[in-house]
Amino acid sequence: MKTKFFIIICCILLLLSIDLSSALAANPANINVTVTIQNLSVNATGPMAFGTVVVGSATVSTAASTVTNDGNVTETYSLNLTNPGGWTAVQAIPAAEQYCLSARFNTTQPASGTFTYVDHALSTTSTACSATQFAGDQTGLSVPATQTRSLWLKFEAPSSTTVTTQQTIAVTITASAG
């Protein structure tokens, strides 16, 4: 009888100790706020210069945009475009009312044939640079602070168009840390 009573007491004590430890573990934690990256900054020269472009032709810009990481941390760039009202960007040979705009980081003007649709064609979705994406002999991946890159564009005109008003195409260069 005494043994049974002793076991019950032990069980109650055990349960109490479990309750007590879980109550301690449930203490809410203090809030910690850490700024891990300061001073993100990007600078570039533009707009991009093209020569004469005719229907169905492809042209590489005649001057590069110099993109500078003027922040204090390593940055990776992402690129995207904004379509003009009358045309749609494609990542293939453009048909009527379509165009393809490609981007490549390179020290000198790249030949037209060095751009590929898979690696260099821009879309409206912001796409991060990688060892291959938008890469030439330079990349927009992990660019150290103060370093510059030369960005070249290739414009492939629509095969035909009925658009008669002037259009605007914007290429956005976005920097993020890392």
Add this chain to the structure above:
Amino acid sequence: MKITRNVIFICFILLLLINTPFKAKAGGLSTQLGEVVIENLQIGHTYNLKKLVNLQLIVTNTSDYAVELKMEVLSPDKSELRQEAEPIPDPSWVKLSQALFKLIPNEKAISDIRLSIPDNDRYLGKKYQVTIWSHTLAGSGGGMFLAYGLKSRIIFTLDKVRQAKSEAVTSSDARVDFKLKPEEIFLEKVELGRVYDVEKNAGIVLKVTNPNEREQIFKLQSLKVKNSMATLVEEYQDAPDTSYLKFSENRFVLPPKGTKTIKIYLNFPQKKEYSGKKYMFIIHALAEGEKVTTGVYSRLYASIK
């Protein structure tokens, strides 16, 4: 008919591309908020980061011309996720006090960030990431324009336990806008078996600035990347031992608006395994508060001789 259409098209293209002003202009944006990590938020609460730690999203137009700027809250792409965080379940948890701005050169866009966590137990203990994309908008007129953008990362964890509503901290006098400079330190040809004085060898010292109107105690500590909120940089290994990185002072008091200069020393022992390697350390400056602790990171990269 076809010839006429092609003539019109060529004229149009000429307008589009040649009419573009070719004089190169410099454009850009900058922000102090590259990445912030907030730990132990409570479910069922709304946090205004300005009230919590005096943190706002401030973006400066560094272009030499006026721009229109838009701030957008986005769920990050998988490739953008850091520190094993999940994408925020709903970007509408984050609200900005203002999202559209017209900025003249050097003008700043300032927006409060408000983070509302739904009152649902399934979010307890979770870690989420959200992106705020600040970008310029295309100008008017025809041609090929460059626009600029910055992606600020906010990573936050939710406490594993629910706190009584009355006890939850949603505001404090803590500030996370104190300065720790430089943000990155690169050291080359660090010799093993001797103390490397960073000021003597590289001309670099740490500077901590207290922006407060009151006195503040600061602490400095060296961290391994794996014990921090930072991400290891490619080509570098994590610091083998945090005791190899020392400071002239680890704890100090700064008067209002005061700045302290701290010397840094690296002391790698003479071990063959370190020779020719590259190591990354995190320097963590902390301002301790009663309920809210704030911190800022700097990164030190050491290439061993």
